[in-house]
Structure formats: structure tokens, C-alpha cells
Amino acid sequence: MSRTAALSAFIESAPPGELADVTKAVKSILGDDAVQNELSPAFEKYNEEQFTTTKLPGGSTEVLVSAHNSLGDGRYYDVETQSSFDFDHATGKASAVQSYVLESQHEDLVKSLVKSLSTHVSEHYPKASYGVFPTSDDTALAILTVANKYSPTNYWNGRWRSSYIYSPSSGSLTGTIKVDVHYYEDGNVRLLTNKDVSLSVGGSATASEIIRKVAAEEKKYQEDLNKAFGSLSEGAFKALRRQLPITRQKIEWEKISGYRLGQDIGGGRR
Structure with a gap:
């Protein structure tokens, strides 16, 4: 696997709301801020697949970014606001808003x-x-x-x-x-x-x-x-751990510093 493919895999698997954190971690590990340009295709794929939302300049509602409303060259449109816009996949910002009229038989x-x-x-x-x-x-x-x-x-x-x-x-x-x-x-x-x-x-x-x-x-x-x-x-989660210690008594956590491991928790001196 090439370096670009490996790094792109990190970007494309980023959890919701954590794309910026993953990108920051990648840059920190590599010590290379210029890596962002290398990952531009991965950012675009991630944003379109995840239906990333963005606010249009001067607007209050968030519009979608997806492959279905792409006009090409990083530009997208929204039916409800009747507008099109440029979208920066790295920063998540919209710009250059223009009027857009939908042309469709439907x-x-x-x-x-x-x-x-x-x-x-x-x-x-x-x-x-x-x-x-x-x-x-x-x-x-x-x-x-x-x-x-x-x-x-x-x-x-x-x-x-x-x-x-x-x-x-x-x-x-x-x-x-x-x-x-x-x-x-x-x-x-x-x-x-x-x-x-x-x-x-x-x-x-x-x-x-x-x-x-x-x-x-x-x-x-x-x-x-x-x-x-x-x-x-x-079921499964409850079976992962005991509901009570082996002593069948709940631990008094405020007194935990007073317990002697293997003696008090274990049920006393043997």
C-alpha cells in the first residue's frame, strides 16, 4: 500500500465530527503540514459519502455536500435555497454562492x-x-x-x-x-x-x-x-463483568484508600 493510500484510509474512516482531529494527528505524526494537499481526494470522498453539511455565507441553515448534488470542480447546489456554492473539502467552508435554477423533468x-x-x-x-x-x-x-x-x-x-x-x-x-x-x-x-x-x-x-x-x-x-x-x-454487556465483587458486597469507594488489597477486598485475613 502506498503512503497516500494508507493516509487516505485514515481520513476516510474518521468518526463523525472528528475529521479535523484525525487530520491534525496525521500531520503531527508525519511532521508535515503540506500533507493536506496530498489528501485532497480523500477529503472529497469522505465529505460526499458522509453527507457533510455546511452553512452558506450569510445563511442560517446547513446544506448538504454529496455526490448527488455535485456540479463538478468542487461546486455543489441546493434545491431549497436555489443556490450553488464552492466547497473547500479540507476546511469544510462554503463560498462563492450564486443563484441556481434546477432543470429537471421531475x-x-x-x-x-x-x-x-x-x-x-x-x-x-x-x-x-x-x-x-x-x-x-x-x-x-x-x-x-x-x-x-x-x-x-x-x-x-x-x-x-x-x-x-x-x-x-x-x-x-x-x-x-x-x-x-x-x-x-x-x-x-x-x-x-x-x-x-x-x-x-x-x-x-x-x-x-x-x-x-x-x-x-x-x-x-x-x-x-x-x-x-x-x-x-x-445480556452480553452484563455478562462481561460481575454485578458485585466476590464478597457480594458493594465497595465503598470513598473508603477505597483504607482497603488492603487481598485482605479487606478478599474477605479478610485467612
């Missing part, structure tokens, strides 16, 4: 889906960004949602991504829901999970009907995750 459906998706997102996510974009051949529509929640002071970050392709001609809705959570206090635990979705919605389905199908799938997956976590908590 323009009306795109706008209706954006409106319905906005309602769904506001009802089910504390904070999320979304977008609906025609595919490159304009035969289908990409429906994207990303919800990030970062808490570095508590040593955890998480991201929910959902992407669907709706084909008006066949009425099919296919996609994937992905969850990525990283917890790193006194350890390093990461949850990476995904669910494939394949539904028949109908070619004449309205935007609200399509998004209702999306909402039902995402609700079901959330419920499945909650059940799985409950089972782990009561």
Missing part, C-alpha cells in the same frame, strides 16, 4: 419532496439536514437526510444517514440507513450499522406518500436498534 416532484421531507425531519430529528436531487441521468431522484449530534466534552459523537433512490417510472424506492456512533472515554468503542431498504411505492405516488414510506422505515429501524441495545445491556 422539478415539481423534487420541490414537493423537499417540502414533505422538511416536515418529516423537523418532527423526528432534533437537528438534521436534507436534500432531494435528480440523478445524473434525470431518471430518478435521490432523497438524502443526515443528522449529526456531537458531544466531544463527553467523549462521544454520532451520525445518522439515510439515502434513497426513487424511480418514478418503476415506482421503486431503494436505499440504505446508516448509523455511526463513536464513544472514546477511557476506551474506543464504535457502532457502525446499516439497513438496506427496498419498497414498491408506485409511479403515481405523491411526495407525501413517498416520505410516509421513508418515515415508517426509519421509525422501524430506530425501534429495532432500541431493542438490540436493550438486549445487549441486559
Whole structure:
């Protein structure tokens, strides 16, 4: 494996909200600030796959960066704000905003889906960004949602991504829901999970009907995750350690300095 490929692998596997930390660590290890130029393709791939969000200059809402709304040469567009912008993949900053008019045979459906998706997102996510974009051949529509929640002071970050392709001609809705959570206090635990979705919605389905199908799938997956976590908590995780020491008595931690290892904790002198 080449040096560039090895370094790119670090960038592309960065946990949610930690790309800057990973980049800083790579630079520190190599002692080379110029490595950022070498990793430009990796930054672009990471941002597009992770649906990175950015605020437009002077704007308050965050817009998506993905392969579906790419115009090429580091430029992207957003349907809801009717604008296009340059995006710096290394810094995560948007610039050079211009007006953008969507040209698609499905323009009306795109706008209706954006409106319905906005309602769904506001009802089910504390904070999320979304977008609906025609595919490159304009035969289908990409429906994207990303919800990030970062808490570095508590040593955890998480991201929910959902992407669907709706084909008006066949009425099919296919996609994937992905969850990525990283917890790193006194350890390093990461949850990476995904669910494939394949539904028949109908070619004449309205935007609200399509998004209702999306909402039902995402609700079901959330419920499945909650059940799985409950089972782990009561089963596998509990089996990893004793609930009480071998003495069957809880340790009084405020008196821990007074314990004599092997005597007091072990149940007394033998």
C-alpha cells in the first residue's frame, strides 16, 4: 500500500465530527503540514459519502455536500435555497454562492419532496439536514437526510444517514440507513450499522406518500436498534463483568484508600 493510500484510509474512516482531529494527528505524526494537499481526494470522498453539511455565507441553515448534488470542480447546489456554492473539502467552508435554477423533468416532484421531507425531519430529528436531487441521468431522484449530534466534552459523537433512490417510472424506492456512533472515554468503542431498504411505492405516488414510506422505515429501524441495545445491556454487556465483587458486597469507594488489597477486598485475613 502506498503512503497516500494508507493516509487516505485514515481520513476516510474518521468518526463523525472528528475529521479535523484525525487530520491534525496525521500531520503531527508525519511532521508535515503540506500533507493536506496530498489528501485532497480523500477529503472529497469522505465529505460526499458522509453527507457533510455546511452553512452558506450569510445563511442560517446547513446544506448538504454529496455526490448527488455535485456540479463538478468542487461546486455543489441546493434545491431549497436555489443556490450553488464552492466547497473547500479540507476546511469544510462554503463560498462563492450564486443563484441556481434546477432543470429537471421531475422539478415539481423534487420541490414537493423537499417540502414533505422538511416536515418529516423537523418532527423526528432534533437537528438534521436534507436534500432531494435528480440523478445524473434525470431518471430518478435521490432523497438524502443526515443528522449529526456531537458531544466531544463527553467523549462521544454520532451520525445518522439515510439515502434513497426513487424511480418514478418503476415506482421503486431503494436505499440504505446508516448509523455511526463513536464513544472514546477511557476506551474506543464504535457502532457502525446499516439497513438496506427496498419498497414498491408506485409511479403515481405523491411526495407525501413517498416520505410516509421513508418515515415508517426509519421509525422501524430506530425501534429495532432500541431493542438490540436493550438486549445487549441486559445480556452480553452484563455478562462481561460481575454485578458485585466476590464478597457480594458493594465497595465503598470513598473508603477505597483504607482497603488492603487481598485482605479487606478478599474477605479478610485467612
